[in-house]
Amino acid sequence: MKRTTLTLIAVNLIALSAAQDCLPVFMPTDQLPPCAESPISEYLAQQHQMYGPDIIMRNPAHHGFNNCMPPPPDGGQQTHQFGSKVNFEISLDRGNTWMAMEAEADCLVMVRHRETIPGTRVFDTEMLQLNIQGGTLPPNVMVRESPTLPSAGVTRISSVAGGFRIDSFFDVFTELSLDGGLTWMPANTPGHVCLQYDTQALMSGCGNGDGSATVLTDMFGSAAGSFADGFGGDEFDPRGAFVRDAPTFSVGTFFFAPTIARELFTSNIEWPDALGFNPDVSVSLTRVERGQVTDRDNDGQNDYLETEFDMTAPFSMNVKVIQEMVCCPEPTWMVTYVMTNTGLGPADFSMHRVWDIDQYWSGSFTNEEVGVAGNGDPLGPVVFQREFGAAFAATTMGLSSSPSADFYYGGKQAHIPTGGGPAFGFGTDVLTWNNYGMPLTWRNYVAFLGYNIDGASGAANGDGHIALEHMVSLAPGETKQLTYYHVYGGLRPTRVTGDVNCDGCVDDTDLAIVLSLFGTNMRAGDVNLDGIVDDTDLAIVLANFGLGC
Known part of the structure; x- marks a missing residue:
């Protein structure tokens, strides 16, 4: 996937397109703020804020909204009170150490209609009150919206097929109290917060030198930045192969119920929109439990994330997503889907995992090899991509799974499999996947190599990407688990062999x-x-x- 820049962003930070403009998000309703059951919506801030000489706050995320309301009619105005949660990090020693916090937040917001232009309603907004306390905050620590400075913003709502596009920001002036509200310290700058999808970062436990990897992921196990502005993806520091922090790119899981529904499990609306993917509105994600990246094994690395959501259409299903970075010996990003059929009838679908890798060791992403190894192996096949002519062990990135995949492919742009079309498309092939899954002629095929044959494509020109597909069938009440292994600098994780x-x-x-x-x-x-x-x-x-x- 071509792009010109790559910016790694930290936990809960979103790159903004302009000083006051925010990237739009898709929502099924126009309620404000987006309700807690609306998937993965929150207001995120980009910059640090100082309170006095020593106290710094960073990475605030405002989410979990309740008491949602429709916006006022044309010419109207309303005030809206609601509850929510706020997560942030705070340092009391000028950034030497940090503490993660979560607290309840009571809000009062004014919304006033400014104008309506074709297809879009524009509202002026002001946060009149924000009181943050309790939760994991230390005793007597409180945060509030400034009672003297206006915290203004703008919200734009556009009607689109299946729902609404909403872009919204506030410039929030806050104050901090360490004595239960007796005295207050104002922040040195307002927090510019944008309504965005929740994105979190996982970091490997492989140390800070050669062989480390960082994955920018979301609660669905997808890693994709904005295709419009180029940020996002992963960063990998391979062992003696190519430049430090060489990027990989979009990774995600497509859910297909043949002829019924198709959905890309991702927090990033830019991915399906920019590439023309057409998800069915019949897929409905409801309850969402957002997780936080943690250091579960106490190795000093934030490397574990567990989240959960419910689907109510095309059938009822609970999905728990467990993500972890491990090193055995190469960095491995594991994404596990634990799926339970909570409905009364059977659930038959496919899970299609894709990895679109762009490496630059030899100066071009179009000459990377795609390949497969392990046909006939009890652990199943592993598909891989690597720089042609480079140190293969270092630049190889492998995708395998447990249980082993039903089908795989290694694609190169415009190549037509020997079994017939369609040709492999550009990037992640979402246009072809509009046909509800992997085409039959792609199954167990590697471009310029063939079907069910171990090997690699060579340096044949064309953008490359790899994928696995699992056919899943769940009886009512049945649970199945599926784990994908993304290995940086190798084929498959060693640990699965004991x-x-x-x-x-x-x-x-x-x-x-x-x-x-x-x-x-x-x-x-x-x-x-x-x-x-x-x-x-x-x-x-x-x-x-x-x-x-």
């Missing part, structure tokens, strides 16, 4: 680690990465005992 300590040999040390952590959720002993160290992990180690030694 090598717990990642030394290349499954031996007594691995067995001892699992036994010592039995019954816990410590990642060091969780061989199959399902969140608990149990008999299954022990069995995997025993079944592979001696492998690699």
Whole structure:
């Protein structure tokens, strides 16, 4: 996917297109603010704010809105009171250390209609009151909207097919109290907050030197920046291969219920819009529980994120998304979908995982190889992409899964499989996927190579990308789990074979680690990465005992 710039953004930060303009988001209703059940909407700020000489606040995220209301009619004005939550980080020592906070927030907002232009209503807004306290804030710490300075903003609502596009911002002047409200310190600058989709960052535990990776992801397990302005994607520092922080790009999971529904699970509206993907409005995501990136295994890296949402159409399903970065030995981003059919009838669908990788080691993303390895392997095939002519082990990026995929492909732009069209498209092929999934002629095929043959395409020209597809069938009440492994600088994660300590040999040390952590959720002993160290992990180690030694 061509782009000219790449900017890595930190947890809960969104790049703004202009000083006061925000990228629009899609919402099924025009209620303000977007209700808590509207997926992944929140107001995010970009800059730090100082309170006095030592206290800094950063990364505020305002979300979980309730008591949503339609906007006033043309010429009208209304005040609107609602509850919400605020997450932010605060430093009391000029940024040397940081504490993550979450608190309840009571809000009062004025909304006044300014004008209506073709297809778009424009509203002037002002935050009249914002009181933040409780939650994980220390005793007597409070934040409020300034009682003397106006916190003004603008909201624009445009009608589009299936819903509304909303772009909205506030410039919020805040004050901080450390003594329960007796005295207040004003911020040095207003917080410019934009209504955006929730995006979070995962960082690997591979250290800060060669072999580290950073993935900018969202609560659905998709990593994609704005295709319009070029930011986003991942950053990878491979071992002795090419320039530091070489980027990969869009990663996501498409959900297809044949002839019924299609949906890209992503927080970024720019992805489907810019590439022309046409999701069905019949897919309805309702309850959403947003998670926070945490350091679950206490290794000093924020590398774990767990979120959950419900679908009510085309059938009822609960989906838990678990993401983690591990190192065994190369950086591996794991995305697990735990899917439960909560309806009364069967649920039959496919999950299509794509990775559109753009590397620049040799100066062009169009000569990268796509390939497949492991046909006939008990672990299933792994598709990969790498720089042609480069140090293969370092530039290879592999995509595998557990259970193994039903189908895979490695595509190159404009190449037509030997079984017939359609040709592989540009980038992530969303136009072709409008046909509800992977075309039959693409299944288990690699461009310029063929069907079910291990190997790589060579440096044939064309934008490349790789994908896996799983066919899923759930009876009422049934649960299935699907994990995707994105390996940076390798083909597949070592840990799935029972090598717990990642030394290349499954031996007594691995067995001892699992036994010592039995019954816990410590990642060091969780061989199959399902969140608990149990008999299954022990069995995997025993079944592979001696492998690699």
